[in-house]
Amino acid sequence: MPLNWPPQFLFTVCQSGAEQVLKQEIAAGPVDARPAYSRPGFVTFKLEEPCQNPEQFHFPSTFARTHGFCLGKVIGESTSTLAKEVWALPAVEQMLANQTICDLHVWQRDARPPSVKGFEPGPTLLAGEVETVIxxxxxxxxxRSMPDDPRPPSRRNRWVLDVVMVEPNEWWIGCHRATRRVDCWPGGVIPLVLPDHAVSxxxxxxxxxxxxxxxPALPDDLCLELGCAPGGASQALLEHGLRVxxxxxxxxxxxxxxxxxxQYLRRRSAxxxxxxxxxxRWLAVDINAAPAYTLDAAEEIVTSKAASIRGMILTIKLSDWKLAGEMANYVKRVASxxxxxxxxxxxxxxxxxxxxxxxxxxxxxxVQRHSRRHSRADAAHPGKPQGPHLSKNM
Ligand SMILES: C[S@@+](CC[C@H](N)C(=O)[O-])C[C@H]1O[C@@H](n2cnc3c(N)ncnc32)[C@H](O)[C@@H]1O
Known part of the structure; x- marks a missing residue:
């Protein structure tokens, strides 16, 4: 394990502008940690006590896309000098000696909030070039070689070395355990592209x-989508094989x-x-209204005797970031x-x-995994909807 183990500093990555709400979420959560260094889209925390069991460390957060333990940082102008310094960090050398690292993730913190000036979180040209050199x-x-294109996800339950380009010439080095599906992608961003045919x-x-x-939806399951216009989300559901x-x-x-x-019902949810x-069987709600309105609309459907909703995907709009403080109540209400x-x-x-x-x-x-295996055993019928635009290696 690295020299600075047990680790005491964490890095987190979030949407640019969500730093404050992330800090508040962590302050109210089960992990005893105080915010340390912060830039838009990047926040570090100091744990009250060093983490004694890094492999099992659990950091529940809605706003942290990904997190890991800090190992150090490198600052300078030359990419190749910085790349050499990454591998020469004592903590990294130690991990290498122990053959702990199984993959490398390199990414830039978000330059701005999603869609602002065309920005979308995810891989950048610069991060790709820097990764090649590292x-x-x-x-x-x-x-030594770059991953295939499309990039395969990192293997689960292994350590990944992280290089977060906080600035082009200031890289924070860390590591994380690829425990969850999202941990297998650089910066916790699943590589997706908006296809040309998407209507929104x-x-x-x-x-x-x-x-x-x-x-765990099955082909031909029926999904109700409230707030469906102009239709991009419905398109994705249809391509996933659902009826909508x-x-x-x-x-x-x-x-x-x-x-x-x-099937289109041109009316309000009520x-x-x-x-x-x-x-x-499924409910999706993406109404541009306050959280209480979205939850009222969902409640009316799921508590109706006519429906049998197995699961739902709700988009909760935070017109004011302060509403994030109500998250526990929203969850409690859905649980009820x-x-x-x-x-x-x-x-x-x-x-x-x-x-x-x-x-x-x-x-x-x-249950879904079991049924899917069985439904896959039957040959796909002709005209089966095209799958969603996910990386082939998801
Ligand atoms: C963010 S857009 C939805 C985007 C849509 N899901 C898509 O895939 O393109 C929000 C939508 O909520 C709709 N809306 C607002 N109030 C509604 C209500 N009471 N019932 C149903 N839809 C509503 C608006 O007309 C608007 O089209």
């Missing part, structure tokens, strides 16, 4: 929500409206007839409807909002 200087051969950016949000939550009933008083793009597995709910597995995350594609995914129980995931 790898060229790697003392271990397995890390919400396609990206829904695709990321499905991938992050490993939504979209509800919105605003106009849905004809590409979506005319899809054979899409005006959805009970009979439309029959057979619905009978949902035992609730996860929240500010997705990389989220604006000032976060995603809440709720399932009746954890066991649903196992």
């Amino acid at each position: 790898r060229q200087h790697s003392p271990i051969e397995e890390l 950016r919400a396609y990206l949000k829904m695709t990321e929500a499905i991938a992050w939550s490993a939504l 009933i979209g509800v919105d008083p605003a106009e849905v793009d004809s590409v979506v409206a005319e899809h054979p597995n899409f 005006e959805v007839p009970q009979k439309a709910l029959r057979g619905a 409807w009978g949902y035992g597995d609730i996860r929240t995350r500010q997705l990389a594609s989220n604006h000032q909002e976060f995603c809440l995914v709720a399932l009746r129980s954890r066991g649903q995931r196992r």
Whole structure:
């Protein structure tokens, strides 16, 4: 293990602008940590006590996309000098000696909030160039070449070396255990692209929500989407193989409206007839309204006798960051409807909002894996909808 083990400093990465809300979330959470260094999109914390069991360390957070232990930083002008310094850091040398590192992630902190001036979180050209140079200087051969394109996720339950480019010439070095699915991608950002045929950016949000939550939906399951116009999220659901009933008083793009597995109800959520709910298994809500309104709309559906909602994907809008302080109450309210597995995350594609995914129980995931194996055993029928635009290696 590295020389500075047990580690006491953590780095976290979040949406640019979410630093304060992340600090508040950690202050109110179970981990005893104080904020230390902070830049937009990058916050470090000092743990009250050194972490005695780094492999099992649990850092629950909605706003931290990823986190890891700090190992040091390098500052300078020359990329190749900095790259050599990364490998020469005593803590990194120690990890190498113990053959602990199995992959390398290099990324830049978010330059600005998502969609501002066309910015989207994720891999950048500069980070790719820097990663190439760092790898060229790697003392271990397995890390010397760049990953394939598309990049495969890092192997689960291994240590990954992190280089966070806080500035182009200031890199923070850390490491994290790739425990969760999102930990397998640089900066905790699942590599997704908004395809040209997507009718709105919400396609990206829904695709990321499905991938992050490993939504246990089965082909042909029926999903009700409240706030579906112009239709990007419905498109992603359709491409995931679901049938969709979209509800919105605003106009849905004809590409979506005319899809054979899409039914359009041009009205407000409160005006959805009970009979439309029959057979619905999933609920998605992305209404541009206050959290209480979104939760009221969801409650009306899930508590209706006509529906049997196994799980939901809610986008909770934070018109004011202060609303993030109510998160525990939102979760409690969803739990009170009978949902035992609730996860929240500010997705990389989220604006000032976060995603809440709720399932009746954890066991649903196992059931879905089983059913999917069996449904896959039957050959896919012709005209099966195209899958979502995820990296092939997801
Ligand atoms: C962020 S947009 C949804 C984007 C959409 N999910 C997509 O994939 O393109 C929010 C939508 O909520 C809709 N909306 C607002 N109040 C609503 C209500 N009471 N019921 C249904 N939709 C509503 C708006 O008309 C708007 O189209």
